[in-house]
Amino acid sequence: xxxxxxxxxxxxxxxxxxxxxxxxxxxxxxxxxxxxxxxxxxxxxxxxxxxxxxxxxxxx
Amino acid sequence: xxxxxxxxxxxxxxxxxxxxxxxxxxxxxxxxxxxxxxxxxxxxxxxxxxxxxxxxxxxxxxxxxxxxxxxxxxxxxxxxxxxxxxxxxxxxxxxxxxxxxxxxxxxxxxxxxxxxxxxxxxxxxxxxxxxxxxxxxxxxxxxxxxxxxxxxxxxxxxxxxxxxxxxxxxxxxxxxxxxxxxxxxxxxxxxxxxxxxxxxxxxxxxxxxxxxxxxxxxxxxxxxxxxxxxxxxxxxxxxxxxxxxxx
Numbered sequence: 402x403x404x405x406x407x408x409x410x411x412x413x414x415x416x417x418x419x420x421x422x423x424x425x426x427x428x429x430x431x432x433x434x435x436x437x438x439x440x441x442x443x444x445x446x447x448x449x450x451x452x453x454x455x456x457x458x459x460x461x
Numbered sequence: 462x463x464x465x466x467x468x469x470x471x472x473x474x475x476x477x478x479x480x481x482x483x484x485x486x487x488x489x490x491x492x493x494x495x496x497x498x499x500x501x502x503x504x505x506x507x508x509x510x511x512x513x514x515x516x517x518x519x520x521x522x523x524x525x526x527x528x529x530x531x532x533x534x535x536x537x538x539x540x541x542x543x544x545x546x547x548x549x550x551x552x553x554x555x556x557x558x559x560x561x562x563x564x565x566x567x568x569x570x571x572x573x574x575x576x577x578x579x580x581x582x583x584x585x586x587x588x589x590x591x592x593x594x595x596x597x598x599x600x601x602x603x604x605x606x607x608x609x610x611x612x613x614x615x616x617x618x619x620x621x622x623x624x625x626x627x628x629x630x631x632x633x634x635x636x637x638x639x640x641x642x643x644x645x646x647x648x649x650x651x652x653x654x655x656x657x658x659x660x661x662x663x664x665x666x667x668x669x670x671x672x673x674x675x676x677x678x679x680x681x682x683x684x685x686x687x688x689x690x691x692x693x694x695x696x697x698x699x700x701x702x703x704x705x706x707x708x
């Protein structure tokens with residue numbers, strides 16, 4: 402079906418549309434877990450910084 | 462059914478669900494990566510060119526799974542929110558909150574890939590068609606759920622208010638699903654068959670493998686998020702503080 406790599410990339414002239422769709426999904430699936438890692442790290446840092454337990458606050 | 466071997470309610474406690482979610486996440490991540498690799502191989506190398514749409518049709522391999530997940534996640538979110546309202550169980554509401562951002566992301570992906578598919582086939586990025594409009598309403602429902610939850614300081618009150626919104630919004634899901642039948646839409650009908658001709662087997666298999674990959678990804682990322690939410694909400698408890706190394 403594909404005669405060359407360039408042929409594969411051009412997707413019969415629809416390259417921008419096909420790769421724009423695939424690329425958006427790939428980006429989303431990479432950045433969503435990464436943003437969760439950052440969120441988790443920030444939470445841990447915040448809780449450790451508060452130090453002693455029993456601050457009387459029930460987390461937000 | 463006598464199922465006295467495993468007490469499933471045991472895992473309704475956030476403290477017990479936290480390690481379970483942690484041990485399940487890598488399996489779903491691995492399944493998602495392997496299925497996506499196989500699905501893309503099938504979709505981009507094995508599946509033949511479409512007779513009417515040329516190569517542009519290959520967008521289907523991400524568009525349909527994303528659109529399916531946007532609806533499935535909404536129903537799951539409303540289900541957990543409803544369980545949270547009925548049983549007053551904290552973990553249920555945490556699950557609803559963990560599902561919302563991933564559901565919104567899937568909706569954005571469905572709309573984005575749909576626009577990129579609409580331009581070459583219909584000549585327009587967007588039309589106010591019943592299918593597209595109801596999918597846009599779904600995005601607003603997710604955003605509404607998240608912003609309503611974020612706007613109320615008391616977490617349990619936020620759970621109830623946002624949970625109610627999620628339950629009311631669930632009527633939109635059958636509207637999206639049946640929109641192509643109920644109204645005369647530009648969007649093509651049932652996803653498993655192109656006009657007149659049924660979908661070729663390699664195309665169908667590739668799409669179903671990609672759908673499974675999206676399922677696995679969504680389960681993995683939602684479990685990952687619910688763990689962060691559990692720690693955030695249980696930060697005042699001894700076990701959560703020990704888990705976070707703050708004891």
